[in-house]
Amino acid sequence: MAEFDAHPLLITGTVGVWDVICPGVHKRKAAEECVPATHVVFPYRGVYVHHVGRTEAIAEANQTIFINEDEPYQISHPVEGGDASLSIWISAATLFELAPKEYLRTNGQAAFNRSRLRIDANAQTLMASLRHSLNRGAGETLEAESLTIALLRRALGERTRRATNGSLGRQRLVDRAKLVLASDLGRRWTLAEIAVEVGVSPVYLTQVFQQFEGIPLYRYQLQLRLARALDLLGDHDKLADLAFELGFSSHSHFSAAFKQAYGQTPSAFRRSARIR
Missing domain, CATH: 2.60.120.10 (Jelly Rolls)
Known part of the structure; x- marks a missing residue:
């Protein structure tokens, strides 16, 4: 062995x-x-x-x-x-x-x-x-990276990094991150890729975003994707195609996230809303 x-x-x-x-x-x-x-x-x-x-x-x-x-x-x-x-x-x-x-x-x-x-x-x-x-x-990947950093931060003890600019600068940083996410909902971003786009480190990005929005960066991205799914449910015969278009790893992952957020599966919502 x-x-x-x-x-x-x-x-x-x-x-x-x-x-x-x-x-x-x-x-x-x-x-x-x-x-x-x-x-x-x-x-x-x-x-x-x-x-x-x-x-x-x-x-x-x-x-x-x-x-x-x-x-x-x-x-x-x-x-x-x-x-x-x-x-x-x-x-x-x-x-x-x-x-x-x-x-x-x-x-x-x-x-x-x-x-x-x-x-x-x-x-x-x-x-x-x-x-x-x-x-x-x-x-x-974005969720997994965020959870890994959260685990390390918890294990090593909280270390608050003081920002070099005021709250307005941090708010602009968060806004830039939002624009990056919204620019391509189907892309499977990594923390490093988003951090490069907004000009900060991955750790600082996750910290500031959580402080300003009250939720982790990856959950914010998930909410964007699910909101877009509500808009597009009537345009796709196959929900698996919609799931992949929005960057979900599988139809089951999409369906589970949708149900957790909205209390029913995409198929059930489509029927209840009489979209199709």
Whole structure:
């Protein structure tokens, strides 16, 4: 059996998420490993020990484990049964923006100065929701990226970045993001693509948009798509065609989102409104 299986769930320029399953064959320290970029790891099943030099960290569901770039580490499994974790890569720029300075090394490297951090029940819930959603293939890339950043923000602790301009400037930023979304409702935007269009970082974009609109960016986009669906229901014989035109991953995803928003499926709404 392989030492571990890493299944990619989401890969963008801002974040990457893998579901990592390890059978736990090494009771003592395994061979040294190394990763080219820093990962934040959320164990959700079983337990293992993360070794960096003489430092040890017990990896279990109440902890998040930091694996730093280019830093050799070893894994051991003193308890039988193996383990499973959600491993999240974040770009260096995103890490510097999300992580409190006291958690980071002072040499400018995108790395943590500790091996673990305790997480709370809310972070555990966010992690489980993200993992199940990605494993089902539900939702869109923008939603998955936003949920991943929300999980990291929760696990690392809130860090409020002060804006360099006043509320009017932030409102204009939000308005630009709205124009970007409305310009192509069928496009499966990533956070990085929208952030480039409005000239800020993905993390700052999600933070400011939530503050001003009271809902996450991806939910705002979903509402735009569903409102457009209400307008176009009479123009499509096949609802699957409408779903794909508006950027939904499948007819079932479209139907479920529509029902959650409006209390009935698109077909039922079309019949009740006598559109066709």
